[in-house]
Amino acid sequence: MNLELFLLAAAALFGVGLFGALTQQSVVMLMMGLELMLGGVILAAAAVWHYIAPAATDGQVLVVLAVTVMAVEMAIGFAVVTALFRAREVDMTDEAGDLRA
Amino acid sequence: MPENTVFWVLAALAVGGGVMVFRFDSMARATYALLLSLLCVGGMVILLGLDYLGVVIVLMMTIEMAIMAVFMVMYMMNPAGLMPMSMQHNKKGAAVVCTGVFLLMASGIVLAPWPPRAGTADDDPTKALGESLMGPQMLTMMTLGFALFATIVATVLLATHRGRYDRLGDDLRARRADDPVPGGVGR
Numbered sequence: 001m002n003l004e005l006f007l008l009a010a011a012a013l014f015g016v017g018l019f020g021a022l023t024q025q026s027v028v029m030l031m032m033g034l035e036l037m038l039g040g041v042i043l044a045a046a047a048v049w050h051y052i053a054p055a056a057t058d059g060q061v062l063v064v065l066a067v068t069v070m071a072v073e074m075a076i077g078f079a080v081v082t083a084l085f086r087a088r089e090v091d092m093t094d095e096a097g098d099l100r101a
Numbered sequence: 102m103p104e105n106t107v108f109w110v111l112a113a114l115a116v117g118g119g120v121m122v123f124r125f126d127s128m129a130r131a132t133y134a135l136l137l138s139l140l141c142v143g144g145m146v147i148l149l150g151l152d153y154l155g156v157v158i159v160l161m162m163t164i165e166m167a168i169m170a171v172f173m174v175m176y177m178m179n180p181a182g183l184m185p186m187s188m189q190h191n192k193k194g195a196a197v198v199c200t201g202v203f204l205l206m207a208s209g210i211v212l213a214p215w216p217p218r219a220g221t222a223d224d225d226p227t228k229a230l231g232e233s234l235m236g237p238q239m240l241t242m243m244t245l246g247f248a249l250f251a252t253i254v255a256t257v258l259l260a261t262h263r264g265r266y267d268r269l270g271d272d273l274r275a276r277r278a279d280d281p282v283p284g285g286v287g288r
Binding site for chain 2: 004005006008009011012014015017018022023024025026028029031033036039042043046050052054055056060061065067068071072078080083091094
């Protein structure tokens, strides 16, 4: 095990998540892609903490930040889906495009 | 040596689970594939010596995916996946972009001159994290706290069925709010 292997795994997770975020039509599935991307960020931050700067806590704080972002993203995302479904009875990104002013 | 094996198993399951999220037709299976992937991320974080944060990730993702499964069944048109269907657009373009991004990151990871390890980890990294969040990183912690509070308020406002026009009339001039359940300050 070394830093590069962990970062490559994190990059693979980020890439797979990006594919989901770019391709999925359902807002809920799109959020799953975002969660995978944030999972990659968490793994990379933890690996950088362990292999580069274990004496400092900055890497750990970044993990805490990413975990919080995951929770906020999911909560706000589901609230938006609920509001969208109440207004239009849809949960698809394509049908939400015309909500812009 | 056993750590190497654990790493490869967790990494393969994390990436494989992530890929399967977007290949399953059943929404429940997609949710559990994402759960598997994120649990493996938690496992790898524990492998790196961050026991507390790894366990937090495992617990949080388990609950988060349970909630996500409920939302998927509620809103998705084909939650059981009984009829194969595609809910993707521009797959080829996205695959090219994602492969390009991965190769760019991978080349940076392999070619970058990473600095040597500076210092050694604290005997108790969790204690060091707590002291950091309550000391030098207090601003980060306060920002996260306010962000979480704002999220609670925003989610309730977004998801609630009744708005201010339902409560106070179209001109917002009703003397008393028309609430289905009485309550609140002064009542």
